[in-house]
Amino acid sequence: MTISTASTALCTARTGPPQRSEPFERWTLSLGETSTLQGSAQHMFGLRLPLDIPAELQGQQRVRATLLWSADMTSGRTRELGATLGGQGLEEGISQITSKSLDARRALVWNFPIDVTFKSTNPYGWPQIVLSVYGPDVFGNDVVRGYGAVHVPFSPGRHKRTVPMFVPESTSKLQKFTSWFMGRRPEYTDPKVVAQGEGREVTRVRSQGFVTLLFNVVTKDMRKLGYDTGPPDTQGVSGHSPPQGLPT
Amino acid sequence: MITTAASWFEKTSLESQVLLLTWAMAEVHVIGQIMGATGFSESSLFCKWGVHTGAAWKLLSGVREGQTQVDTPQIGDMAYWSHPIDLHFATKGLQGWPRLHLQVWSQDSFGRCQLEGYGFCHVPSSPGTHQLDCPTWRPLGSWREQLARAFVGGGPQLLHGDAIYSGADRYRLHTAAGGTVHLELGLLLRHFDRYGVEC
Numbered sequence: 001m002t003i004s005t006a007s008t009a010l011c012t013a014r015t016g017p018p019q020r021s022e023p024f025e026r027w028t029l030s031l032g033e034t035s036t037l038q039g040s041a042q043h044m045f046g047l048r049l050p051l052d053i054p055a056e057l058q059g060q061q062r063v064r065a066t067l068l069w070s071a072d073m074t075s076g077r078t079r080e081l082g083a084t085l086g087g088q089g090l091e092e093g094i095s096q097i098t099s100k101s102l103d104a105r106r107a108l109v110w111n112f113p114i115d116v117t118f119k120s121t122n123p124y125g126w127p128q129i130v131l132s133v134y135g136p137d138v139f140g141n142d143v144v145r146g147y148g149a150v151h152v153p154f155s156p157g158r159h160k161r162t163v164p165m166f167v168p169e170s171t172s173k174l175q176k177f178t179s180w181f182m183g184r185r186p187e188y189t190d191p192k193v194v195a196q197g198e199g200r201e202v203t204r205v206r207s208q209g210f211v212t213l214l215f216n217v218v219t220k221d222m223r224k225l226g227y228d229t230g231p232p233d234t235q236g237v238s239g240h241s242p243p244q245g246l247p248t
Numbered sequence: 249m250i251t252t253a254a255s256w257f258e259k260t261s262l263e264s265q266v267l268l269l270t271w272a273m274a275e276v277h278v279i280g281q282i283m284g285a286t287g288f289s290e291s292s293l294f295c296k297w298g299v300h301t302g303a304a305w306k307l308l309s310g311v312r313e314g315q316t317q318v319d320t321p322q323i324g325d326m327a328y329w330s331h332p333i334d335l336h337f338a339t340k341g342l343q344g345w346p347r348l349h350l351q352v353w354s355q356d357s358f359g360r361c362q363l364e365g366y367g368f369c370h371v372p373s374s375p376g377t378h379q380l381d382c383p384t385w386r387p388l389g390s391w392r393e394q395l396a397r398a399f400v401g402g403g404p405q406l407l408h409g410d411a412i413y414s415g416a417d418r419y420r421l422h423t424a425a426g427g428t429v430h431l432e433l434g435l436l437l438r439h440f441d442r443y444g445v446e447c
Contacts, residue, residue, distance in 0.1 A: 051364050058361075123277045123436050124309040124336040149330060151279055154434060155376060162327035164284065166319060171359070201315040204292075204355075207328040208321075228437045230376025 039198040123227065127152050131211055133165055141183030146209050149151045149195040152217065157232035166205040258419040274440050275308075276348065278371055280433035282316060284328040287427030288364050290354035293327040294318040295429065297351075299335060299371070300413055302344010310335035318355050326430075333433070340379050342445065346371040349412045352384055362401050365426025368413040373447050377434040384426035 095110040118127055133146040146165025153159040168186040170176055179185045193199060222229060278299075285293055298313035316329035337346065349368040353361045365384025372378045388394060389404040397403040411418065440447060 036441060101409060120307075122336070123279065124334060126277075126279045126334065128332065148334065151281065151332065151434065154279065154436060164330055166317075166328060166330070169320065183369055193332070195332060197311060197314045197316075197334075198316040201294075203317040204320070205317050206320050207326075208323060216317065226438045226442070228375045228440065230435065 130191050130195050132191045139183050143185045145185045147194045153215055155229040155232050156217050156219050161213045163211045164207050165209040166207040169204045169206045276337045277436035278335040280333050282329050282331040283430045283432055284326050285324045285427050285429045286447045292318055292355045295350055295352050298349050299344045299346050303339050304341035305339045308336040308338055347413045365407050366412045372435050375435050375437045380431040382429040385423040386426050388422050388424050396434040
């Protein structure tokens with residue numbers, strides 16, 4: 001059982017500087033501050049993220065996770081404000097190393113806090129959270145145990161997502177044995193590949209576990225700009241939620 | 249007059265095109281993942297997917313087709329792809345609502361690929377997040393071809409992929425059921441209420 005720090009009192013969204021040079025840049029009003037909103041509205045969504053990342057990874061005793069964001073930043077229309085992964089204001093974060101609990105659940109819990117705000121003028125390139133899980137193998141080397149990615153939900157509310165984790169696999173049996181023996185397993189050089197669709201046709205992977213994420217999503221001005229996000233996610237966590245730390 | 253306006257439009261920058269289109273048209277964002285597949289007899293599976301739309305629809309951003317990774321599941325029998333789909337359409341009409349068509353293939357240890365099923369599903373028409381289960385089928389050949397498929401592999405495939413998502417000329421096909429492809433698609437609609445469309 002872990003004691004959760006599930007309070008969402010961390011609000012690190014800040015106002016951004018005005019960008020009058022580009023026609024699409026606007027102010028954002030962050031929650032809890034009293035700056036005024038100038039220009040036309042844009043949509044911004046702030047996320048309070050779990051606090052709870054229980055994981056089930058088959059056979060793994062100790063694992064740690066690296067989390068990072070992948071959103072379509074290339075067009076310049078999506079900007080990130082005030083991300084804190086683990087309270088450090090970073091685009092990516094590394095969790096602690098967790099071991100399986102000694103009780104019957106055999107649960108792996110990180111309970112890793114994430115708090116991030118994005119603003120954009122276009123939902124294309126909606127942010128995804130990319131996870132990489134590492135752990136020691138039988139020889140003690142730190143090897144990759146799984147990669148996974150999931151889109152951040154776009155309807156406001158509380159959502160639970162279970163992300164399947166997979167590792168790249170080499171084709172030849174000899175290479176599999178060599179990499180097991182030497183402790184150098186195939187890894188992605190850039191984990192953000194997992195968030196993209198292109199270039200994955202030739203990869204062979206092995207899926208071996210799941211990570212659960214809990215999202216609290218707040219959006220701003222999506223309805224004003226004409227976007228309909230539909231009803232709140234009914235298959236997410238609704239009503240009374242179980243105490244944090246219990247993988248449901 | 250119309251042709252010159254259209255050609256003028258095509259010559260403007262993409263940014264201006266998007267501005268003009270998005271002011272005038274309704275938009276649909278499809279953001280989600282092809283999660284994986286269950287129920288297939290083989291375990292190393294990948295999926296080729298594509299989106300087909302009618303003439304009134306224009307793809308503004310995103311790739312219209314792709315292929316997932318090959319997954320061999322270690323736990324359970326569901327092959328997980330987690331392949332992201334991010335599409336942005338602008339539309340002038342409801343005809344030709346986007347259809348996602350899928351081909352599930354298996355890859356053996358020698359690297360040979362064999363067709364396991366075809367399937368299609370319409371992109372949901374109501375906004376929000378949807379869990380979709382798309383059943384698949386594969387063409388059965390003559391008994392000789394079925395025997396050959398059991399021993400050597402291979403088997404009949406469709407010549408033209410549009411038979412997957414269109415109903416024409418299907419009466420000639422004799423098929424068997426494949427497994428199910430699971431998708432999680434989120435739909436964002438814009439300006440549909442402006443045109444009086446209820447969804």
